[in-house]
Amino acid sequence: MGSAVQDAIDEALSRGEVGVQVAAYHHGELVLDVHAGETATNGRAVDSDTVFWVASAGKVSTATVLHVQAEKGLVDYDQPIASVWPEFGARGKARFTVQDALTHQVGLADLPADATPELLGDWDWVVDRLARSAPSDEPARRTTYHARTWGYVVGEIARRVDPEMRSFEDLVREEVHEPLGVSGVWHRLPDGVGERTAVMRGAILVGEPMTFTVTEDHEINTAAYQDRIDPSGAWVTAREGARLWAAYAQGGELDGTRLLPATRVQGFLDPRACAFAAGTIVGRRAVIGAGGLMVGGAVPARGDVLGFGGDRVLWHPGAGGALGFADLDAELAVMICHNEFFDERHHEQHPFAPLVRAVYTDVLG
Structure with a gap:
């Protein structure tokens, strides 16, 4: 073969x-x-x-962890994001649902304008800035592909509904990768793998x-x-x-x-x-x-x-x-x-x- x-x-x-x-x-x-x-x-x-x-x-890894949380009954696709992440409801975003986040429709296609490489490694900083950002008011732009912000929004929703409030990395590893026996997918490289x-x-x-x-x-x-x-x-x-x-x-x-x-x-x-x-x-x-x-x-x-x-x-x-x-x-x-x-x-x-x-x-x- x-x-x-x-x-x-x-x-x-x-x-x-x-x-x-x-x-x-x-x-x-x-x-x-x-x-x-x-x-x-x-x-x-x-x-x-x-x-x-x-x-x-x-992105399949991040999507899967949210689907696992939904299967456990911890979140529903149709519920407002703000119901589990209250800060996200700021500046006209209270109407957006978990389904909107999954399908790139929350009007946050761009990273925060003041983001630096160092700050992009700070999960709490990024999700806070996205929560406080105004969505695009242009329909086509609001529903365009969220290349780099999508994972933070979907990942934070998964974290917010987690009873243990684990970190994104722990949540993905423990709820998706380990149950499936997946050992070589990382959202941040662990020590010793860089080489x-x-x-x-x-x-x-x-x-x-x-x-x-x-x-x-x-x-x-x-x-x-x-x-x-x-x-x-x-x-x-x-x-x-x-x-x-x-x-x-x-x-x-x-x-x-x-x-x-x-x-x-x-x-x-x-x-x-x-x-x-x-x-x-x-x-x-x-x-x-x-x-x-x-x-x-x-x-x-x-x-x-x-x-x-x-x-x-x-x-x-x-x-x-x-x-x-x-x-x-x-x-x-x-x-x-x-x-x-x-x-x-x-x-x-x-x-x-x-x-x-x-x-x-x-x-x-």
């Missing part, structure tokens, strides 16, 4: 990728864990334990709404950045990221541990109730679902542009090209990590669509 995937990885390396990891779970079992290339130009060889920053492809990280580089965004290029000496590649909490992104290995998605591919259960009921997972396949597109920062392939994940089955010509083979697919892209997904019909979960960023919005198909199709070929035949 793995010939089509290996060919697709080789093709990706030939067009400029530096290092690639691909892992897949099928029926709850790890069936692919393939890697190639280098952690940096003239760097170490990528292996299964190499850690990649996957940006928003890590395993790939060096990230390349153009994450080109054109609207900004151009953002990462160089090998960029902040993202520093120990200081890796030590900063990022609830809207994550550091992962493909093997462990795919394991997290495998719980969704199995309808909320993995290895005998049921994290979520299948009916709840099924509801995440519904697109959010919103007349506006997700915005230019994520592009036309981003169809935000009711559970905060993207709905792959709602993407036109998804097999061509994303490579997905089924109608019932949950997924999430990461800025720069990483992606993870769960095909509920095929019970297939996949994570693709890499370290040569590209802006996939400008391609007719996602550059990793051939790799996704190769996974279907090797795993499903």
